[in-house]
Amino acid sequence: MIITLEPNAPISTSVALLEAAGALRKPARTMPDGYGGLLIAIDGSLPDDLLHGPGVAGVHRQHQPYVLASLEHRARSTVTVGDVEIGGGRPVVMAGPCSIEGRESLLRAAHAVRAAGADILRGGAFKPRTSPYSFQGLGEEGLRYLAEAREQTGMPVITEVMEPEQVDLVAEYADIIQIGTRNMSNFPLLRRVGQLRKPVLLKRGMSARIDEWLMSAEYILSGGNLQVILCERGIRSFDPATRFTLDLTAVPLVRSLTHLPVIVDPSHGTGVRSLVGSMAVAGIAAGADGLFIEAEPDPERATSDAAQTIDPDELFEIVQRSRLVAEALRAPLPQPVRSLVDTDVRELASVAD
Numbered sequence: 001m002i003i004t005l006e007p008n009a010p011i012s013t014s015v016a017l018l019e020a021a022g023a024l025r026k027p028a029r030t031m032p033d034g035y036g037g038l039l040i041a042i043d044g045s046l047p048d049d050l051l052h053g054p055g056v057a058g059v060h061r062q063h064q065p066y067v068l069a070s071l072e073h074r075a076r077s078t079v080t081v082g083d084v085e086i087g088g089g090r091p092v093v094m095a096g097p098c099s100i101e102g103r104e105s106l107l108r109a110a111h112a113v114r115a116a117g118a119d120i121l122r123g124g125a126f127k128p129r130t131s132p133y134s135f136q137g138l139g140e141e142g143l144r145y146l147a148e149a150r151e152q153t154g155m156p157v158i159t160e161v162m163e164p165e166q167v168d169l170v171a172e173y174a175d176i177i178q179i180g181t182r183n184m185s186n187f188p189l190l191r192r193v194g195q196l197r198k199p200v201l202l203k204r205g206m207s208a209r210i211d212e213w214l215m216s217a218e219y220i221l222s223g224g225n226l227q228v229i230l231c232e233r234g235i236r237s238f239d240p241a242t243r244f245t246l247d248l249t250a251v252p253l254v255r256s257l258t259h260l261p262v263i264v265d266p267s268h269g270t271g272v273r274s275l276v277g278s279m280a281v282a283g284i285a286a287g288a289d290g291l292f293i294e295a296e297p298d299p300e301r302a303t304s305d306a307a308q309t310i311d312p313d314e315l316f317e318i319v320q321r322s323r324l325v326a327e328a329l330r331a332p333l334p335q336p337v338r339s340l341v342d343t344d345v346r347e348l349a350s351v352a353d
């Protein structure tokens with residue numbers, strides 16, 4: 001059951017509802033509804049006579065299972081990192097190398113993506129690699145370089161965490177914690193980052209359904225961490241022509257289901273450098289709040305994911321085109337004189353003549 005309270009509801013109303021839920025042993029959670037009011041989500045139902053306190057705006061018995069991630073009964077959320085707002089209308093670009101390979105190369109990449117218009121620096125210190133024999137990342141040494149790059153460029157930084165035991169260490173350095181596709185269903189990890197009060201980027205599992213993805217977001221939100229960003233990064237399909245299939249249908253679909261910001265990763269989504277630009281701009285056209293892109297000055301020399309890494313010049317073009325597309329989506333359209341639905345077909349034909 002979801003109960004919404006008006007902005008001016010007395011505190012006694014929420015206290016009474018939460019106490020009633022507690023007495024009936026029904027777990028309850030609260031979150032701001034984004035309109036100034038409060039949303040109370042209760043596992044199960046409360047008796048009708050308890051639901052009439054002053055300031056109760058609505059009682060909803062039918063709702064999605066992801067009660068806190070759902071767009072039902074609440075406004076869209078934004079996530080703010082430094083002076084960057086994700087979900088606020090301006091496409092936010094997170095860019096940088098796949099792996100942090102060394103101090104000089106990271107600093108060079110950071111300045112280059114900054115100059116290209118990126119808002120946030122990405123870079124992996126703990127890398128989830130298919131082979132245990134591949135480069136696994138520099139670990140804490142890489143995190144230190146990331147912090148130095150932040151200091152030099154002023155850009156907030158995002159990096160991946162793979163294990164619950166690493167969360168404190170990574171959170172010490174990162175402004176946004178990244179949960180990779182292979183860990184979308186690592187529930188202990190999700191619970192752990194749910195205890196942070198720091199933004200989390202949750203990538204879609206490569207074989208995950210939309211409802212599973214949103215339930216994973218719910219793990220983080222239910223811990224009290226309300227700063228969650230979703231990232232569509234491609235799903236497994238039958239065709240090896242691309243590394244994954246970037247599911248851009250997921251973008252408007254997920255935005256119709258959740259209040260959380262959604263961004264698109266066309267790098268892992270395609271695995272092919274020449275496709276990254278088109279799919280990045282297509283992601284913004286589909287309604288994404290931003291992009292997550294692998295870019296560095298010498299893409300060919302990257303130790304991991306070189307084939308999908310673009311150079312700063314291309315990143316610059318993506319940033320510019322994305323801004324234009326986002327503006328075009330917001331631009332007012334000319335209004336037809338009257339509804340075309342009711343227009344007489346013969347009249348339309350005569351207009352066409």
Ligand code: PEP
Binds near residue numbers: 124268
């Ligand atoms: C990455 O962003 O470096 C990464 C490993 O992404 P994904 O989890 O989407 O494969």
Ligand code: MN
Binds near residue numbers: 098099268304305
């Ligand atoms: Mn990568």
